[in-house]
Amino acid sequence: MALSKEHLLKVYEDMLLIRRFEEEVEVYAKNGTIPGFIHLSIGQEAAQAGVVDVLKDTDYKFPDHRGHGAIVLSSKPEERKRCMSEIFAKATGINGGRGGSMHVHDLSVRNMGFNGIQGSTVVTALGTAFNSVYRKNDDVTVVFMGDGTLGEGTCHESLNMSATWKLPLVYVLINNQYAISTHYTEAHPQKQLSTWGLGYEVPSMTIDGNDIEEVIEVTQQAVDRARRGEGPTLIEMMSYRWQGHFSGDPAAYRPDGELEAWKEKDPLKLAKEKLQEKHGVSDAEIQAISDRVEVEIAEYVKFSLESPVPKPEDAVKYVYTDREVEGR
Amino acid sequence: MALSKEHLLKVYEDMLLIRRFEEEVEVYAKNGTIPGFIHLSIGQEAAQAGVVDVLKDTDYKFPDHRGHGAIVLSSKPEERKRCMSEIFAKATGINGGRGGSMHVHDLSVRNMGFNGIQGSTVVTALGTAFNSVYRKNDDVTVVFMGDGTLGEGTCHESLNMSATWKLPLVYVLINNQYAISTHYTEAHPQKQLSTWGLGYEVPSMTIDGNDIEEVIEVTQQAVDRARRGEGPTLIEMMSYRWQGHFSGDPAAYRPDGELEAWKEKDPLKLAKEKLQEKHGVSDAEIQAISDRVEVEIAEYVKFSLESPVPKPEDAVKYVYTDREVEGR
């Protein structure tokens, strides 16, 4: 599906925002400002931006561990800097700094956050999808997962149940070729992972996850189907992460030239070419987008750096809804 | 595949042995002699007898909770009475009475026993199959599972791994229509469960599990394939359990007439008809088989009833391989 010029411009800007967000996060992860480990989604912007573009604020989103992009784009514009300061472990973080990179949620836009156990959100997502059926509304749930995550037993239990009950659930399986160092063909028997979904008689397809137009088109169909109450869809989006598994992983397991080949399929480059060649967007317009994004990101970084750290003693808050836990 | 007369006679006797074994177990379960609960396999004799018929003593067998038939037929003839006395919780039981109906194993014939957690043996079976590859021998592993058990996440992890690594593993999925009270169409989205296996590009088929000839033919092919190192196969065998889920379950969830319709497809009746009509086996020959089986079963029962109970204090044995546990 060809997007309108306006639409493509919008998602191009979204993708650029992710790219730049991740690049800055990488800088501060590498220099030690950001604690813990960080999974970057550079190279996978189209899958994240495209899916979020299709969703409403009232749809439930389960980003995965490589989900900064989906997280930031799901957020209200004024909250985006707080997504970054969360990753910086700051008190202004959208979760007060207690979650960090792997656990950024914002219930006000139904970003449900991630759970560090791979495959866990894949079953939690059953619950929000079930809720739509129970309450007879048309909210859709989308869960992001990786090619590696498909190894977990929960994926089976989830697809089996959502398909049996026709829950409004879309599985976005970003096949970025690797689970840490293990290529997907070494962990799964089928040639394309989406074949798996067919075993449940669930509509399942493999698409170019770097082509934002294709991502939006196919996701829209799946979301529409879910909203109509016709059940789940599994979309395998082929893509590639440019960085290693986590920021700092040298990714020595990748064959020579593989990264370079995928850089040719850079989703931003593809979108930009379309904008320029098909829609006649000028260099100046592209530059203007870039400038806007720079301003935006610079603000996030500044905010993140300048924010105070959380109060240590707040660590004992919220263990129970109705009981205190002893502090020091 | 048509079996020879001798072969069909043999497996007919096998099936009759299961039938009579189960009928006696039911009597003593109902009158309280056998403790705990009992899952009977009456109606499913062909699937069990047929599969075991194909296997060697050196093949690994993982019976399921409804597996008395496969267990008894896997055993050496002189040990079969000890399978029954195990169910009777007797010291002479093949596991000293500590396991009971759900946990009868005999490592000397590679009956690996069951684990009460549905889906557990489905992953344990990976290990024995893996062993064949590691040691470069051609032992095959067969794991029995039910339609309900397919709900467990372990099934996915197992098939995914065995297919990726081409392990010599045959999944015998006895679809007896129900998991306790829940019909398989209410727990799974696909029309035939074997479709699921196709998602892994694993040869998967649905057969008449009450036709012992078909069971043997298809199992033989799967076992041969496994022995050749070509990987796993999933065989869905359609069948029906005549009794409720456990001995004592009134099975009120079954629609009127369903049981009667399946009794028409009694695997013993089908085999007997073939023997008589196609192979010209006489009533006297059939009677002779029946008589032999009666003598056999009567001996098992007598042995089970007369055996002593285990020593209570043996309960502390074998917790660790190299440490004692305190008794009373």
Added chain:
Amino acid sequence: MARIISFSKALNEAMTQEMERDENVFILGEDVAKMGGDFGITTGIWERWPNRAFDTALSESAITGLCCGASVCGLRPVAELMFADFITVCYDQLVNNAAKLNYMYQGEASAQMVVRAVTGGGIRCAYHHSQCIEPWLMNIPGLVIVAPATPYEAKGLLVASIRNNNPVVFLEHKHLYNVKGEVPEELYEIPLYEAHVEREGTDITIVAAMSMLKFAQKAADEMAAKGISVEIINPRTIFPLDKETIKESVAKTGRLIVVQEGPKVMGYGAEIGAMLGEELFEYLKAPIKRVTSLDTPVPFAPGMEDYVLPHYEDVITACNEVMAY
């Protein structure tokens, strides 16, 4: 006048009345709807609310995962786990998801779910259908484990558990299902986190939950005949423990016996014992005692299983020993 019903019926009534009161409550699990549950506890619910009672596949992770997600949307799922031993296949959802949701969501949403689980031994079902699972969950802040001992508690604690906003693992001991007792018809809550002093006494404190309570009661009677006064504490909520009530009691008696089904090692008796050794050292007049199962899996043969399970006589021996000390 007082109505006498079974523990099973009390549970059924708790769910039914809560479902009448709050349409966010629903039930799900294997065979809980059309059949009314493997133990018949959910009988009649599906007939009345076919859209609020769900039979599932054998998918305990999906069941509990669904509960987590649905909770966050404001629903109040009540799942049945059939045998508590099966908690092992959805352990992750309880430990790493449900227990931490309120913490992760900073109090904005929580896993306000109940997982009913049938616990304990004695029915000759061996290794995987006889275990006491509470110790496996008691190191997990965020979880609540509730353990009724009477029909009255069954109803009042289940109502409270359904209304509670934390994830509750609700233990139902197999041997209690047919026990009968007085249960008010109207809805009532028994507060969570509060142990109940079943009987006051001055010489020995016995802590005993669920089916072990009867051992404590019998022992208290037997000791009373000898002039020894036993105080019995029924924790009701096993985790987090009501330390105050236990401490108050032992501060008075100076002697503690924990009667606990399940292996001795790292049962709840361990936490109670250590807690007293820490906080009530100066009050202890005798060594603490744990009367428990042996440290083995649960075997099938009745004689073997009975050998492994806690023995009443050991409660009496423990009483005598702490008094003689």
Added chain:
Amino acid sequence: MARIISFSKALNEAMTQEMERDENVFILGEDVAKMGGDFGITTGIWERWPNRAFDTALSESAITGLCCGASVCGLRPVAELMFADFITVCYDQLVNNAAKLNYMYQGEASAQMVVRAVTGGGIRCAYHHSQCIEPWLMNIPGLVIVAPATPYEAKGLLVASIRNNNPVVFLEHKHLYNVKGEVPEELYEIPLYEAHVEREGTDITIVAAMSMLKFAQKAADEMAAKGISVEIINPRTIFPLDKETIKESVAKTGRLIVVQEGPKVMGYGAEIGAMLGEELFEYLKAPIKRVTSLDTPVPFAPGMEDYVLPHYEDVITACNEVMAY
């Protein structure tokens, strides 16, 4: 002369030398083969034995289930679980399968497997990558939990674990990987089930495992300067505990402090505390003390995480308190 290597290297050497010695030993897990493990612990093994090192899918139940089945065939699998927190998704295979196999098979075969698991907090990875899991497994007879504190122990205990015929969960604390120490080049075993007296003393017994040992050592030094003599016990095998060594020590000192990472409630300190309250009551001169993490999940922000983890100062306070009692 003495060779100094890291804890990581010691583990690698243990596996490598055991694989040289016994062809039944093999390794498997996520990224353990070609990449040499997420933490690099299995580096070089796949290069040497490409048919004895296996990268798997993200399927922890399949991995541990495979270990059980392969063990029964006489193999000796060594699986890596990456983060110990992931034990939740294969908890069933450890608790209901591996732990019970020898019992079920009446000693004819057992789960002679090792599951290596990277444990503990302090690396700013929040709720699901920072937990101490040993308490979740200590109520399960049949399991063994091993917890080395030094490079020397890492090698000797891993060798012993591989040779042991019970299922061993082998804990590797993240903070120890880079610690260096003396490690003999040749193969040696450190026996399981035996605690090690790290330092003899007469006034206070401190029990501390893995990375907590350094707190104990520092505290012992600090107290020694004040003339107080601390005995340090490193359990090495956390389950089953070497009760005798602990009892012998406390019989002498009369004072016990357990330093434990992970929440206080139902950590191993609970079992040790209760055991002493039972068996060594008359020797105790002061309340027992547990210095532990707070009873919360592990948060991400460094200040918050540090607040939750055990504090060294609390060890000193505990020492002063038991001496002042």
